[in-house]
Amino acid sequence: MKFLSRSEELVLMMISKVEGDVYGVLLKEHLEKVTGKYWSIGSVYVPLDRLESKGFVKSYTGEASSKRGGRSKRLYEITDEGRQQLTEAQSLYEKMASYQPLV
């Protein structure tokens, strides 16, 4: 893998920021809030699945909402490998920012 993709990075960053239970719909809400753009539910779960299959997050089944709705949540947490990827992504941007392309 060359780099974390855009949506993988944003989703992973958000997972690392949210405290307490982290689940798909909550991530969608926060991502919409911070980016000011619409996120379809698929555009959250697809990268989530991919992040999990790459080992950057792990998930387990949580309890159902205490609110009206029914279905139980899938809760996510970032792994050590996931944190490392975020660090590398940040480092890439720092390198880019300070790069002097001398000819």
Place this chain on the structure above:
Amino acid sequence: MKFLSRSEELVLMMISKVEGDVYGVLLKEHLEKVTGKYWSIGSVYVPLDRLESKGFVKSYTGEASSKRGGRSKRLYEITDEGRQQLTEAQSLYEKMASYQPLV
């Protein structure tokens, strides 16, 4: 378009940093230097084409190398719209960095 894609952003950032003539092979070299990873030539030109079709860069035919090689260069420069995209990308990361996901 929701966001600039990863490679579009990196290529566009590099274009905005290089002074003097900016062309594909030179971008490839700088991108490899700053990222420490291999960039195939296609992974530079494909996003370049897309950036141009979206109006974020413009290109014109330059002169042939003064060195041995032959073919004339295609020179790129970032447009105002391209700069704006970069500003937005940067702003996205700043917002992410300072976001407090209050439940």
Place this chain on the structure above:
DNA sequence: CATAAGTTCTATAAAATAGAAGATATAAGG
């Protein structure tokens, strides 16, 4: 005329995006 420097083209894999369908708990109403 061989070769270096550079671009174009194209095939394939991976990622992004939208939204319909499915699951299931609580609310509401008779």
Place this chain on the structure above:
DNA sequence: CCTTATATCTTCTATTTTATAGAACTTATG
């Protein structure tokens, strides 16, 4: 109580867009 409606949340999948690699091509100079 029991049935049905509805809210919350996830899964699935089709389509479009991006990424990636490298072969093929162009052309000036040694």
